[in-house]
Amino acid sequence: MDEPKILLSLEGIVKEFSSVRVLDRVSFNIREGEIMGLIGENGAGKSTLMKILSGIYQKTEGTIRMDGQLTNIPDYITAKRLGIGIVPQEFNLINYLTVFENIFLGNEIHKGLLLDKSKMREQAKAQLEILKMPLDVNKYISELSVAEKQMVEIAKAMILDTRVLIFDEPTTTLTPVEVRTLFSLMRKLKEKKVTMLFVSHKLQEVMNICDRVTVLRDGKLVSVDEVANLDANILAKKMVGRDFSQVFPPKKDRRAEEYVLEVENLSSGNMVKDVSFSLHRGEILGFAGLVGSGRTETMEAVMGLRKLESGEIRIKGKPVRIRNAKDAVSHGLGYISEDRQGKGIVMNYDIIKNISLISLKDKYMKGFLIDKKAETAASDHYIDEFNIVAASAKSELRFFSGGNQQKVYLARWMDTDPEILILDEPTRGIDINAKREIYEFIHRLSEARISCIIISSEMEEIIGMCNRAYVMREGKIASCLNEDQITEENIVFNATGIKKGVEKDG
Template structure:
């Protein structure tokens, strides 16, 4: 409970921003934003993609310098020139986009540039022990000696959190910390957050999962289009209130009314898929016009199965059938040619060429369709094809030549969908498709998925958000320990039953 006197919160303000503004060439990212953070408080900052949340956090942590306004930390005006300066002062940030060095170990990443030393040498034993303590505090079983490149996105997220915890910060900024975590893993993080609050740490919390905030958040500030909208005690608001302030309108429904009508005929089937030590005897079907959900805890095998079907990882056994034809998939190229598309959970690293423009990204999966017989790109076909998917998917971009890295997460995800639609796939795997995407953009992605299924494309939705799985899927395959424990009709199940199987409590039930 907050420290109060006469109903007034008397916890000291550790961080304060007054009338902060930030401009980039042609863009006013922040305009006169004010904000304060108290010791031992979780203060949420909410807003759609492009509202200015990340820009504000980068100003606090020294990545950007403000064009106007002041930042006060522990009662003194500050202007950090680098993140190293802000970290040294006691401000740590967990970035939405993972900021790890793949070829270094987990321990080396956690203490990068801060390694404990014995004389001139790194004290390896202490490095491993300190890293393990940070990981144990999060309740995760990750070997501090393994290289980060071997970890899943969810495990990398936990390493990022452990890295921030190792700084023992006065102010901790969490930018989408649960975006790739399951409900159970998020609960472990919330326990750590409550412990940090009790120790007096001030936490700035950014998340598009508004429902989870009720467990930990004290106050909430809403930004819209780079401008300050409001600050209130979280207990005085409803989720609908927050959403309405974020988007400037009310959102009645979280999920679209389905237009698809799943049929009985099976269009895609896998049987006995096995990759030794990763998953075993995985079998499932997809019916025409159906969205099949994959649910499970971190490391359950959901993404690993999708990657193997797509040919990104090898299979030791099993068969894959599409429209009655057995497929021989040896690599992603053969999967793509067979009509299978995979939208990776790490869209920037594995789904986009972020430094390239919108039009190049939209056609890169099928360059031959916009090239002549000798491989020279036909500029008109290239432009027309790109514009078709910008219009079809309502991609918000100033031009086709805009670098993808400058677009919001929702528009980046739409570009990946457009890229695969240009290939005319028959099966699409959506792996965490709304990770780090605001509520308005989520609804647009859901509508696209429903329309694709209604047009006969088989869809697999892999998501750590159980409400998303239940809201969008017709059936859900629940994974545990590399196996499908049960396949359930979503209209007849609930989150409790799914978690029962996901935690391994239920017996192996195969397909439903």
């Protein structure tokens, strides 16, 4: 049998962002014509490595060889000339330009001093036909669906003679049908001898489409294996470096008799119907249910972010009126929204400004001036307490991993000194290590007699963390489960009304 030909070889790749090392001496080879999976938790360094290969970032150290030759990839255009194209995780398309203009962005065809639009239009059309993509080249990007935008990115990456095509988490925003279309396209490209790198953190997908898989963890290479020699369990272990069972700290019941929050007959719109619940001091209380069952809306109503039609809210036994978030904060309520990037952190603010966003007026004003020293000291304290990985307190949040963003968001609310913290999907989209840290943090809160409500669609999380759990269904409380009653079966049954196993016969 012939030795497979090595197309790309990475040796000792290091990447540092202001002296924080995010890739640490990564070395592996990519064979001509293979689909190589690249898998790892959020923040493992996958995108960074792919950006280095496609000329978007520059490596700090290490060498790249292509066809055995030392190769420099100083920018994106050079990468394309070398035959390396990328379909990035965040699309890079210009909304007010057409499909064909985007496909040729940075590689425009000229006729004298002018753009040769008709030639570009023609070639873009031909390219889309080769890829069997049903897209009108004259449409504007703003008119396209996510899957269509991805098609444009693929066509754009393929427009020069592409030998290596990188897909960075291409399936995250696609429906199952669209994923299948993408995979069949990848198989067709493989027949045409295109080498592909497929970045994902979904094990099943990688097992499905790839020939080999490289695992990255914390910026380091863990392994390179043939898919045939792997199963999802082995892969999961390599990815997180430990068993899943160690994720949750041991459960403790630190509930006091006393209630800090009582909600009675709350109704708001058609998502919150006659909801009643209560929260003990020091309790970790779960809210389980399907997406869309009204959990978020219930908490938004409690926080004064939604109009109430009826209901009473009592804090430490006293009825209160909460008309807006400010009222909620003054009653000791804090709320970590599930929409971290939309309703939470400010991406182009640094850590300091993100943390003091709510507490600024109460804590950091000296007359008309901000007490920068106190504000910075507070940030430094939280960076330390939450183990936030950042070059400095002045780093902007957009450069952070999901886990670090979430920690900053938590720090902001801690800075308001809450007695009740409501966390909506607190660990969504963050890596396993940050998850564990957040779970430990919630335990520390309960130790400090602060009460927590966790809304989660991950049953594991409710089961692993909570003393009690309400299950919501269609805007109503379906049941309240206590300690040992918090099981997968009970949650599923109450969330759906369907007994497990009953929906399928046999």
